[in-house]
Amino acid sequence: MIxxxxxxxxxPLALAIESAEREAVPHLVLSQRRWMFCELAxxxxxxxxxxxxxxxxxxxxxxxxxxxxxxxxxxxxLPESQRRAGVLPDxxxxxxxxxxYEILNDWLEIAPGRVVNRPLAMASNASKPYQAQLITRxxxxxPPTLITNDPEQVRAFQAQHGRVVYKxxxxxxxxxxxxxxxxxxxxxxRRLPTQFQAFIPGQNVRVHVVGEEVxxxxxESEAVDYRYGGREGFETDLRAExxxxxxxxxxxxxxxxxxxxxxxxxxxxxxxxxxxCFEVNTSxxxxxxxxxxxxxxxxxxxxxLVEGADLDHGSSHGAGRRxxx
Amino acid sequence: MTxxxxxxxxxxxxxxxxxLLLSRRHGPDAVAIRTPDELLLATWEHRLSxxxxxxxxxxxxGTRLPEPGEAVVLNRLTSVEPLQFxxxxxxxxxxxxxxxxxxxxxxxFAFGPRAVNPPAPAALCGGVYRPMVWQAxxxxxxxATLELSASSSTRRFPAPPGxxxxxxxxxxxxxxxxxxxxxxxxxxxxxxxxxxxxxxxGERVLGDVPATTARASARLAELAGxxxxxxxxxxxxxxxxxxPCPALPPGAALTALAEFLESRLEAA
Numbered sequence: 001m002i003x004x005x006x007x008x009x010x011x012p013l014a015l016a017i018e019s020a021e022r023e024a025v026p027h028l029v030l031s032q033r034r035w036m037f038c039e040l041a042x043x044x045x046x047x048x049x050x051x052x053x054x055x056x057x058x059x060x061x062x063x064x065x066x067x068x069x070x071x072x073x074x075x076x077x078l079p080e081s082q083r084r085a086g087v088l089p090d091x092x093x094x095x096x097x098x099x100x101y102e103i104l105n106d107w108l109e110i111a112p113g114r115v116v117n118r119p120l121a122m123a124s125n126a127s128k129p130y131q132a133q134l135i136t137r138x139x140x141x142x143p144p145t146l147i148t149n150d151p152e153q154v155r156a157f158q159a160q161h162g163r164v165v166y167k168x169x170x171x172x173x174x175x176x177x178x179x180x181x182x183x184x185x186x187x188x189x190r191r192l193p194t195q196f197q198a199f200i201p202g203q204n205v206r207v208h209v210v211g212e213e214v215x216x217x218x219x220e221s222e223a224v225d226y227r228y229g230g231r232e233g234f235e236t237d238l239r240a241e242x243x244x245x246x247x248x249x250x251x252x253x254x255x256x257x258x259x260x261x262x263x264x265x266x267x268x269x270x271x272x273x274x275x276x277c278f279e280v281n282t283s284x285x286x287x288x289x290x291x292x293x294x295x296x297x298x299x300x301x302x303x304x305l306v307e308g309a310d311l312d313h314g315s316s317h318g319a320g321r322r323x324x325x
Numbered sequence: 326m327t328x329x330x331x332x333x334x335x336x337x338x339x340x341x342x343x344x345l346l347l348s349r350r351h352g353p354d355a356v357a358i359r360t361p362d363e364l365l366l367a368t369w370e371h372r373l374s375x376x377x378x379x380x381x382x383x384x385x386x387g388t389r390l391p392e393p394g395e396a397v398v399l400n401r402l403t404s405v406e407p408l409q410f411x412x413x414x415x416x417x418x419x420x421x422x423x424x425x426x427x428x429x430x431x432x433x434f435a436f437g438p439r440a441v442n443p444p445a446p447a448a449l450c451g452g453v454y455r456p457m458v459w460q461a462x463x464x465x466x467x468x469a470t471l472e473l474s475a476s477s478s479t480r481r482f483p484a485p486p487g488x489x490x491x492x493x494x495x496x497x498x499x500x501x502x503x504x505x506x507x508x509x510x511x512x513x514x515x516x517x518x519x520x521x522x523x524x525x526x527g528e529r530v531l532g533d534v535p536a537t538t539a540r541a542s543a544r545l546a547e548l549a550g551x552x553x554x555x556x557x558x559x560x561x562x563x564x565x566x567x568x569p570c571p572a573l574p575p576g577a578a579l580t581a582l583a584e585f586l587e588s589r590l591e592a593a
Contacts, residue, residue, distance in 0.1 A: 041482030043474025044460045051474075054481050092501060096477060099497045099509045103457075103475040110461040120454075123447040126423070129431035130446055132373055145373040147428055153370050170427035172420050191409060192421055193369045193428050 001064050002027040002305045003053075005104065006071035011287035013071050015298040025302055028065070030055060032073055033080065035097055042107055049110045066113040067305025071283060075101045114261060114308030116301065121259030122282035125171050128195065131258075131280060138254040140267075140277035143197040151186040154179075154196055163199030165224055176225035199224075202270040205241060207248075208286050209255040209263045210300040211307070214248045216241045217289045238292040247275055254280065262301060264289075327391045328355040328590055333401040335360050339573045340401050346583045357390070361405045365425055371432055378435040393435035397589045399582075400440060400450050401570050405429055439589050442551040442569050452551035452569035456494050456511070459549075463556075463564035466545035467537070470564045473513040480507035488512045517559045524571070524578055525554040526585035531578060538562050553585070 002020055006013045008031050020027040030038060030053070042051020042062055051062040075081055075097040081089055105119050124131045132142045146157045147169060158164045164179040179196065204219035204226055218241035219226050223234040243251070247267075254277070255263040264284025268276045286297045329347045333340030344358045363384055370381040382390040410421040426449065433444040442451030454462065460473045473491070476482040484490070491511040492498065499508040523532035523539075525546040530539040538558070545567065546554040555571030558564060573579045 039476075039478040039481045041474060041476035041478070043472060044457060044464055044470060045472035045474070046464075048464075049461060052482065054478070092499065095497055095499065096509050099475075099495070100477045102455075102495070102497060103477065106455055106457040106475070109455075109458050120445070120447055120458075123445065126446040127427035127430040127434075129371065129373055130427070130434050130444075133378060133431065133434055136373075141375065142373060144375075147371040147431075148369050150368050150370060168420075168424060168427075169431070170420075170423035172423045192407065192424055193371070 002067045002069065002302065003030060003065040004028070004069050005030045005032070007032055007073060010071060011291075012285055012298075013069070015287050015290060016069055016301050019296075019298040019302040023299070023302060025306055028055065028060060032075070032078060035075075035100055036080070036093060038100075040100060040103060040107070042103070044110065049107070049112065051107065062107065062111065065111070067308035068108060068111060068113070068115045069301065069305055070104075070108055070115070072101065072104070114305055116262045116305065117260045117282055124258050125279060125282055128167070128169055128171075128279060134258060135254060135277045135280065138257055138277075139250050140254065140275060142277060143200050145198075146196045147193050148196070149189050149191070149193040151189055154186055154189060154194075157196055157198075161198035164196050165199050166194055166196045169193070169195045175228055178224045200268050200270060200276050202268045202276070205243070205267040205269060206289055207243065207251045207265040207267055208284060208289065208295070208297050209251050209260075209265065210297065211261055211304040212252050213300045213304075214243060214251055215286075215289070215295045215297050215300070216243045216248070217293055217295065238289060240293040240295050250275075258282070261304060326354065327357045327396050329357070329399065329586055330391055330396050331356065331358045331399045331401070332364065333358060333360065333399075337401055339571070339579070340399070342573070342575055342579055343399060343582055343586075346579060347586065350583065350587075357388070359384070359390070361402050362408055364429065365405055365407045366409075369428065371428060371435075380432050380435060382432070393432075393437070393439075396436075396439070397586050398433060398436050398440045399586060400433055400442065400444065402429075402449050403453065403570060404449060438552065438592070441553050441586065441589065445550070448569075450570045452549040452554065452567075454549065454567075456566070459567050460564070462548045463541075463545055463567070466548055467541040468545070468558075468564035469562065471513040471516075471559075473511070475509075475511050477509045478507055479510060484510070484512040487514060489515045491516075516565065519560060520557040520565055521560065521562075523556045523558060524573075524581070525552075525556065526581055527552050527588060529581060529585065531581055534558070534562065552589075553582070 002025060004013060004017055004027060008017060008029050017029060039054040042049060053060045053062060081094055108115050109119055135142055165176050166179050167176045168174045206217045206219055208215040217238050220237040221234055223232055226236050251265050258280060260282055264281035266278040290297045328351060331340050331344050344356050347356045366385050368383045372379045378393060380392055405425045407421045407425050410418045430444045430446055433440045445451050460470050464470050489512060491513050494511040502508040523534055523542045525542050530542050542556050551569045555568045557566045573582060
């Protein structure tokens with residue numbers, strides 16, 4: 001059975017639930033909007049994680065969920081945690097929700113079966129240059145990068161590379177912007193080191209990897225960051241595209257190397273045919289791409305989760321092992 | 326030339342003692358101890374390119390920190406907070422903290438196994454797992470463990486007989502737990518009064534324990550992706566807790582740490 005956790009109306013989760021319903025895959029939805037009506041307990045004793053979930057007036061053993069897809073929001077950002085009609089929510093209930101969130105994350109980390117994705121593995125893009133070092137090991141090129149709080153170094157980097165973009169080092173406020181030449185406010189980088197990268201010309205390709213299945217999407221846009229192209233008046237056109245087999249294999253290997261089984265990989269193919277990797281999204285919002293291209297990413301995700309039942313559940317942490325024979 | 330860089334808060338006695346010991350063995354110029362505030366006020370040039378990863382970090386006093394490949398780093402920082410944003414709105418403070426953390430993680434990661442411990446994005450000094458994850462890792466490593474569990478409702482899921490609430494585990498506590506008929510809690514068999522420490526330093530395991538426990542200890546460090554780890558056991562050898570950034574008493578453990586750092590320098 002599959003467990004879906006998060007906000008059921010949020011597009012990526014909604015599409016996955018829809019796929020499970022269409023394929024008649026047994027599943028349960030644990031909506032974060034209804035957490036006040038659910039209870040969870042689990043533990044590790046005798047080397048095996050075990051527990052139970054009370055939901056919909058029923059007790060579900062956690063071991064029954066052989067595949068879990070989670071897209072959880074921080075409880076403090078949920079509408080239930082906000083002031084409503086001038087009334088603050090019960091602080092004790094908020095603490096309980098935060099507790100539930102933390103222990104559910106613990107469960108996702110140690111649960112047997114397939115978990116998309118495990119929380120610690122998802123942390124790699126909290127430091128983009130850290131993740132870039134791992135990406136390089138998988139054989140992809142990454143853009144020349146400078147992180148500095150020295151304006152002179154920024155000027156020299158721009159003189160060396162011509163077009164330069166800047167973006168956050170962490171996953172917070174992650175928008176790519178082009179650095180205009182001759183900016184007179186570069187002194188501001190003295191306050192906080194900033195990440196600059198050589199602009200790589202070419203075509204953006206977003207690759208969703210689900211287990212060993214690969215869904216590449218060609219992104220046609222003039223915007224520096226196509227995700228926000230609309231704000232600058234640029235149109236974005238998405239279409240399904242095939243990848244050279246060796247690039248597809250590299251994407252699958254990179255996803256596995258990061259400890260993930262579902263990833264959104266941002267690539268760029270240069271006019272010279274070189275492939276650059278910019279980032280691996282560890283909780284990809286694939287719905288935008290699926291809806292634009294018709295790629296059956298959510299079906300693949302559900303298939304991948306269903307296969308969790310074939311894993312050896314003696315493994316109590318990590319991705320588990322396939323049953324032999 | 327700096328061979329050993331120690332990153333620690335000014336009040337970290339283990340860092341100071343380790344620095345002193347290494348200074349005696351290698352001379353004062355071989356060791357640098359830097360605080361998080363000094364680190365964040367430095368001038369940074371962290372580069373990633375096809376040629377590799379470089380980092381030129383120049384401190385406020387003009388000294389340059391060693392580049393990856395030039396030294397061993399003993400990192401005892403678990404977080405960094407840029408002072409220059411202390412008066413900024415909370416969202417900006419959070420942004421600056423996350424950005425600074427992301428930079429320091431990447432920089433330390435570039436030192437490879439010469440960073441003790443290697444950082445992880447979710448943990449600057451590596452291997453900072455929540456208790457339940459440590460518990461699962463310890464069981465995989467071959468340790469007996471206490472039966473640790475968490476419950477969001479003690480009415481629906483009461484504690485097993487003989488188990489006690491573990492208030493040491495989570496900062497999230499029910500303020501009315503003492504009078505509520507239903508609460509949330511961590512619990513386990515009662516913790517013993519006495520704990521036996523075991524230290525893992527690379528391939529060395531320090532502690533008066535049987536060979537099987539020593540092997541499980543080394544395996545636990547490996548599973549956690551750390552080379553320095555303190556493990557606490559009960560008198561029967563059951564796993565209680567682990568700490569990848571332990572305070573070390575003066576004596577054999579501190580000497581062993583210095584020797585371990587020296588071995589990392591040689592293992593380049």
